[in-house]
Amino acid sequence: MTGNVDPTVVNLTVFVLAVFVGYFVIWGVTPALHTPLMSVTNAISSVIIVGAILAAGAPVLDFGSGLGAAGVALAAVNVFGGFLVTQRMLEMFKKKERKPKSGG
């Protein structure tokens, strides 16, 4: 290749490969855990909080950084809520000690 590759093309490469990774990894998820899968992907997609932090962190406080801060708060609900509720669900799937048979 000659010349510089446009960043968008690099991004597209990353995107397509990530879709393939996602495809294969997700088919490996056991159907019993599809609800936790959904809540954890929810938490993961809130990584857009990164974009909101950048907007909020602009050197001057203005309309843009205000929107950013609002975005940070919204995404933070998901980050914490998503991972914690997933955790809560997965705890339920923990293997329990079978209760020893009681007298009845």
Next chain:
Amino acid sequence: MSANQVALWYLAASAFFILALKGLSHPESARRGNLFGMIGMAIAIVVTLALVARGNLGMIVLAIAIGGTIGAIVARRVEMTQMPELVAAMHSLVGMAAVLIAIAAVYNPSAFGIADPMPVGNRLELFIGSFVGAITFSGSVIAFGKLAGLGKHFRLFSSAPVVFQGQHLLNLLLALAMIGFGVWFFLSGKEGQWLPFIVMLAIAFVLGVLIIIPIGGADMPVVISMLNSYSGWAAAGIGFSLSNPMLIIAGALVGSSGAILSYIMCKAMNRSFFNVILGGFGAAEGAAAAGGEQRAVKSGSPEDAAYLMANADSVIIVPGYGLAVSRAQHAVKELTDKLIEKGVSVKYAVHPVAGRMPGHMNVLLAEAEVPYDLVFEMEDINSEFGTADVALVLGANDVVNPLALKPGSPIYGMPILDAYKAKTVIVNKRSMATGYAGLDNELFYMDRTMMVFGDAKKVVEEMVKAIH
């Protein structure tokens, strides 16, 4: 930190996200997977905080603290039956956050390291990210309302499909208009960019509402999966416009996850994706039951049913959403324990669309402490109904309807749990009303079937009492 260092940290975070999903392949590794996800997220947030100007750091940390506290409280308090509502609400937040970021980027591109005035390429990506985000937001709000049963208060939230003449044409025209304004936006300069951008966003918000309202309550599992997918694509779109590979990777993972779940749900209902999206299904909910002659069924008491099960060798329980509605999970778990004590083999058969979102029934059973190794997916257990002594159907209807095997019936081809093959079938229902599909169920009229009418929780509790 140099840009390269930041990029490498983001790469690490992306790898953790992949590991998080990989962990979900088994209940034993899932908790570690979730931990990986948290680590990835922590890296992403801390590294980004280190990047931004110190002056605003306080405001950002405060925003994280407020949002995080709300999230943590909700995560702790939510009932497992409300999981679909919660997930829908969270999708809407991702969508809204994407929209806010997009507006901020149009307002001040330099905050994201984008050239000012913004190049056409970035505008195109921003357009895609923001309209997908807007549709995700308003669509998820409607889905939330439908799931939370707010239809009484506001008609758009009605769980029955909202359809009107020319709906699809309107949607198509709006979509075209939205794209038109999008093209205007990315061809415009720094002046004059706001009008097309705002109009485009407004149309996208309306479109999100219109896409979801015609979809009926029975199709909610597909809708949630679809919005899950959209929220991922919105994140990826924002990642493109900010040229941030971590966002692109995370978004692509989530997007494909949601797409696969939608596919699985559609297949489990034997519907094509477009058939669900175009909506209107389930409009005649329960209407078909009113017509037609009354057919005789055999009914029995919970005690009769308990007697049959206690003397069986093997029992397969088919839980449906009716069970969750009457909160009978814990009673069912008690019944299971008693039967196992009697030496009966007990298994659960879960249909992919049992519940209101993918895997919902599994979570509800896990909450009631039913060990997950007693719970089987449709493909794994269908061959065992033929040798089972009793199939106990609790609050499930369409997913055990043998009509699905009859060519020409409306649900022909839908994969079902073969409960009708069991030596005896015990069905608990509140009444003879039909399921979402509005069809009579042949299973109820078989000679080998005993109907036990009543609320699932009460009935199961009486069964438990009757077993000594």
